[in-house]
Amino acid sequence: MRFYAGFGYHGSNFEQTYRCYPASFFDKPHLEGGDKVIMPPSALDRLASLHIEYPMLFELHNDATQRISHCGVLEFVAEEGMIIMPYWMMQNMLLQEGDTVRVKNTTLPKGTYVKLQPHTTDFLDISNPKAILEKTLRNFSCLTTSDSIMVAYNNKQYYIDIVETKPASAVSIIETDCEVDFAPPLDYKEPEKTQQPSVPTSEATAEDEDAKVEDELKFKPFTGSGKRLDGKASKLQATEIPSASRSSPSDSNKRVNQEMVAPASSGASNSTRQKSGKLVFGSSANSNKEPQKAPVKDDEYPKKDEPKFQAFSGKSYSLKR
Incomplete structure (x- = not known):
């Protein structure tokens, strides 16, 4: 039997040098999906005589680059002195077509x-x-x-x-x-965290002022003066009027007495004098305290609402004649 130069067996272990070629050279693309190689029939004869354990595993050496890998074997049908390998395995070991590779049996x-x-x-x-x-x-x-x-x-x-x-x-x-x-x-790549650029103090102050102006220009609901539905002055209106211009208690009592004298006319005038306005929400609307009345003119002063039914009102009569 003729062997390739460098072919030989050493002791009780299998060790051989072959020239390697990719699977595409021999129309065996199925080799690319695994880590198995195709070796010559003489390798099988030697391995059988050594009583190698199954599955057969081999250590591959590229002495030129000191790269080492491992593989299994699929078939023993390659030409003598030749080993067929997956191309990705040749890339791992930095092997080119026709380069020599040393093969040893091993146990893992x-x-x-x-x-x-x-x-x-x-x-x-x-x-x-x-x-x-x-x-x-x-x-x-x-x-x-x-x-x-x-x-x-x-x-x-x-x-x-x-x-x-x-x-x-x-x-x-x-x-x-x-x-x-x-x-x-x-x-x-890790997602980069967005860092806010540092703004100088002068620029920050200018931005704050612009923000304040924008806030002032924005629509603000429930602002301005509010009025009660019953015509009475709200607490906010009472506080805005200076205390010096408020009417005296005697004047208020006088007006109340006048209202009590003519209840019928008072109800009619109250409905005509009452003006429509905004609703007042918050503590001022729900307060239990009687709001202070703002001083106004006598003809514009809202008179007190009279109940619809007044018991024991009108003229009195005696049973005696």
Whole structure:
């Protein structure tokens, strides 16, 4: 049997150097969805004689760049001296077409924890990224810290970094329950907090004055003088009138006596003299105290309302004749 230069077996372990080529060279695009490679038939013969444990896992070395990764094997149908790899795996190891890669068999512990970091936020926009990730990882045998795996979905490729793995830097994910955590995507940016620019004191004073002017120009409801519906002066009007101009108590009593003399005419004149005005809301409208009357002219002074029914009023008669 003829072997490629550098091909050989060392001791009880499998270790071999191959030239690597991407899966697209051999019309095997299904390799891109996992981490499995295709090796030559001679590798299977040697592995069988060593009684290697299944599933078969391998450690890949790029001696030129000191990059290390891990993979599984799918088939043993490649040409001798050649290994067919997913293109994303060649990118991880900085391998070009035809470069040499050293392959060793290895055993990895079962993974218990994996932390992933998508390259772009587009991956999080998928309706169910967890289900897509679980489906993709079924085609993987192992995960290595610092590798970038590729997830294909809806004719688009998403790259995800392996940030951390436990209990080792490389773990097997075959038939194991593994906790998965996500780190923020590489292109994620925190929303910037809007900072208000500092305004000089002079400008701030000018702005305050402008604000005051605007407040004065705004419509203010329930302002101005208010009047009661019964014609009496409101408390606010009574306080605005100077105390010196108020009428004396004797004058008020005199007017009240005059009103009591002619109750009928008083009710008619009161209805004609009463003026319409605004309603008064607040404490002044609900106050129990009698508001003070403002001094007005005798002919404009609102007379006291008389009740509709007055008992025992009118002339008195004696039963004796």
